[in-house]
Amino acid sequence: MLKNMLSIVLICTISSIVSQNDTKNGIYDDDGNISSYKNGKLHGKQVKKESYSEKIETSYYNNREILKKEYNYFLLEKNNSKHTAGIYKNGKPYKGYFPQNIKELLIVDYYEKGKKKIQYLKENVLSNKNDILSVKSTYKKDQIYDGVCHEIDKKHLVINHLKKGKLIKQVYWVFPVDDDNFEIDYDNAITIAYNDNGFIITEKNEPRAKLIRDKNKLFIFFDDKEVIRSIQTGNTLKNKEVLFYEKNGIFHRKVKDQSLMLYPEEYDTNISNKLFSMYDELSCYKNYTVNMNTFMEGLTYPKYEVPFVKISYDNNSNPKRGIIVTQKGKKYSGKVYKKGKLSRILNKVSKDSINNTYRKEFF
Numbered sequence: 001m002l003k004n005m006l007s008i009v010l011i012c013t014i015s016s017i018v019s020q021n022d023t024k025n026g027i028y029d030d031d032g033n034i035s036s037y038k039n040g041k042l043h044g045k046q047v048k049k050e051s052y053s054e055k056i057e058t059s060y061y062n063n064r065e066i067l068k069k070e071y072n073y074f075l076l077e078k079n080n081s082k083h084t085a086g087i088y089k090n091g092k093p094y095k096g097y098f099p100q101n102i103k104e105l106l107i108v109d110y111y112e113k114g115k116k117k118i119q120y121l122k123e124n125v126l127s128n129k130n131d132i133l134s135v136k137s138t139y140k141k142d143q144i145y146d147g148v149c150h151e152i153d154k155k156h157l158v159i160n161h162l163k164k165g166k167l168i169k170q171v172y173w174v175f176p177v178d179d180d181n182f183e184i185d186y187d188n189a190i191t192i193a194y195n196d197n198g199f200i201i202t203e204k205n206e207p208r209a210k211l212i213r214d215k216n217k218l219f220i221f222f223d224d225k226e227v228i229r230s231i232q233t234g235n236t237l238k239n240k241e242v243l244f245y246e247k248n249g250i251f252h253r254k255v256k257d258q259s260l261m262l263y264p265e266e267y268d269t270n271i272s273n274k275l276f277s278m279y280d281e282l283s284c285y286k287n288y289t290v291n292m293n294t295f296m297e298g299l300t301y302p303k304y305e306v307p308f309v310k311i312s313y314d315n316n317s318n319p320k321r322g323i324i325v326t327q328k329g330k331k332y333s334g335k336v337y338k339k340g341k342l343s344r345i346l347n348k349v350s351k352d353s354i355n356n357t358y359r360k361e362f363f
Contacts, residue, residue: 038063065091071099074106075132076120089114102152108133116142119149140165151293158293169193172296190274192292206272211279213288218257220279230257230283237317243307244325246351251327256284258312308355314340323358336361 024037027044031051036044041064048057055073059066070085076097086096093111097120100107110118120133137147145165151158161169172190189204198213212219216232233239243254259279281295282288311322319337323346326333334346334354338361346354 036061069098071097074099074108074120077132077134084108086111102150105150105152105157106133107150109139115139119144119147121148121150137162156296158296167194170292188274190278190296198288201275201278203272203275206275209272209275211275211282213282216287218279218283218288220275226262228262228279229260230279232257232287237313239313239315241310241312241322242324243310244323245305245307247305249330251325251332253325254284254307256280259283308351309334309358311337322362323354325354 023040025039026037028035028037032047032049034045034047036042036046038044042061043063044061046059046061048059049055053073056071057073058070060068066088068085068087074084076084084097086098087094089095092114093109094114095111098109098111100109106122108120109116110120116139119137119139121135121137122132123134135148137144137149139145143165144160144162146163147161149160149162151160157173159171159173160167161171170192172192173188191202191204193200193202197215200213201211203209208223210219210221212221218230218232219226220228231239237255239258241256241258243256245252245254282290309323309325311324312320314320318340319335319342320340321337323334323336328348331348332346332351332354333348334357336343336346336357343361346357
């Protein structure tokens, strides 16, 4: 036992000696990437180069504490060839320029006395043509107050435009994002322009079509011609539809305003599935008001539920056409209405049986 303990102590002592002897000191150069150490801690000038570009980032340390960073890969205005730098205090940004680590987007914050003051970015943040940061946005209380800011998650890039703290426009770039391989698909984008009465939504792929919310009204226009319209009718079922769903055994319903189709041929040929899906979903919300970020996240990668049956109501909130469904344990009951009159009753049947009845009766 004593022999084993002495062996352990000896091994630990040897390891400690090796560790002390291996403490880094001096300057190390790895193909232009320079690291400088003193007593095992970062000290002095450090240089980091990208092998596939000419980007260089130079840092200065004192006893492991960062003091300053210099960058050669962005300019604040044309013909400005000076290196930009950021100064740290107590290891945190204090004064100067500090690039944000937002995937591959080049966004730079300017600090004064430890507080964000200005954000710089390219006029087209998605372009790789140049790295001149010509767009300035101002901060207030650590948030963009006037200008442009960006949000990225696993599903989309959102470009928010603000004026004196008020959101006036959002651009949602529709593309798949892989955490290990950030790539932007330039095929499509959804733009939402806000106004006092609601918003106007357009799609990059079909700019002639517009989805408009005007207070309690919802429209789709094509070439400035109204194609489809939905009008909010309050808390009653007046002129509304009730859609019934079942997903993973869970039964639920949605109430939506009925739509008036003015030019079906335009809808069939010129309105994209994405824009109409947005219209269809928005018509289920009171005053057509939603949290747009949450709403758009679902639309970027649509997994739309399809109702297995629905019922429409007339101007007096009476059932007009379709089937009213209620759940009875694992089965369903249904009341079939035609031209405002009760036609038949279904008792303790499956979802598929009600769906088949709906198709036979109304298609």
